[in-house]
Amino acid sequence: MEQRTMSAIKQEFEGFLRTFEKDQDLVVQDAEEEPGSKIGDNYMSIVLRTKIIGKYGNGKPYEKSFMTKWIPRHRPIASFVRNEEFFHNEAHVYQKLLPHLGPIAPQCIYADPERIIMEDLKSRGYVVNERRNLLDLEHCTAVVKTLASLHARSLALKISDPQRFKSLMSPLKEAVFPQDSRPAVGSSIAFSLNYAIKILESIEPKTDELTAGIELVKRYIENTYDVMRELLLARNDKYDVMSHGDAWNNNILFKHDAAGRVTDVKLLDFQIVRHTSAAIDFLYFVYSSAQAEVIHESFDDLVEIYHRQFIYELRRLHVPETNISDLTTDWFNSELQKYSVYGILTGYWIVNAVLADESDAIDMDSLTVEQMEGIGRIEPPIRPIIMERMKHITLHYQRRFS
Secondary structure, eight states: OOOOOHHHHHHHHHHHHHHHTTOTTOEEEEEEEEESSOTTTOSSSEEEEEEEEEEOTTSOEEEEEEEEEEOOTTSTTTTTTTHHHHHHHHHHIIIIIGGGSOSSSOOEEEEOSSEEEEEOGGGGTEEEOOTTSOBOHHHHHHHHHHHHHHHHHHHHHHHHOHHHHHHHHTTOOOOSSOSSSSOOGGGGHHHHHHHHHHHHHTOSSOOHHHHHHHHHHHTTSTTHHHHHHHHHSOOOOTTOEEEOSOOSGGGEEEEEOTTSOEEEEEEOOOSSOEEEOHHHHHHHHHHHHBOHHHHHHHHHHHHHHHHHHHHHHHHHTTOOHHHHTTOOHHHHHHHHHHTHHHHHHHHHHHHHHHHOOGGGOOOTTTOOHHHHHHHTTSOOOOOHHHHHHHHHHHHHHHHHHO
């Protein structure tokens, strides 16, 4: 990406902020820009943090910070990984969908096919958990309640105004497991499964339970990508929701009180939003981001917490009781069972991104198409932390869903 001049940055933000702040006399006097993420923390965008200093039309000082996500068109692999489709999705979600769904994300200042500018919540005390520090029960509880609220609000809109919901969701593109034959990042999931099986089979001593879990996932070796693609085909199920699609540790902002308790959650990175089962987000989040003891000891508690919040939101939004009576805990557990393979396969797939050392992180700016194609044939280092993670989610999958 070309370096922008400071005058260009000031001029750009002055125009956007005059509209956003509803103050045509607002003046931007200075701007400071720095990288907004580290290598390995953001793969599909370039993120910059910009601090703006100026004054309102009435002369009062103006000082705020913003995060801008840029589409990385300069990257050699941009077309290969469908960057344009991911970015199209996120800009559409910020512009058209989130205004209907409540304050679950940073406020969007401006969005177009090149960039998305949003408020920087760091100044308000929100933080992203260090991605390798998996989440305890308190943080997991806060996240599943946020996901339940997002799902319920989208379902309420769908039930009350199905045509509007359809028109809002229809522009979204499936860029991970698309139905066409062009390259897609989802194609590497078959390699991830084979690599996971290799790691799991190397564990000693191997219990009968772990062996049974390995045999369960081996069933998907021959058609991994097709299984995932079929799961995501539009079912047009009556109670499918707007799914975030990428709810893992690095895409979640937490706010804490003085005692360190979670007081709020915001979701980031809406590039893989889909119309699908609510179970997709729940499983993806838990298998990617929850601590092992939370998965083993509190999975069913999280199911109950999620479901309780889901029903609470539906009632708050006046969804008819005839619909709510269908959405029992048994209904949600049946959805979890139906999509359990999505959870375990994406758990294997994303673990290397979640737990990668800084030295293993990939610099997407310098990656060529040939190197990107080769990534699917190069095994990452086998680290004990990754081996343990794969073992824990396999054992849980075997116990809960076999």
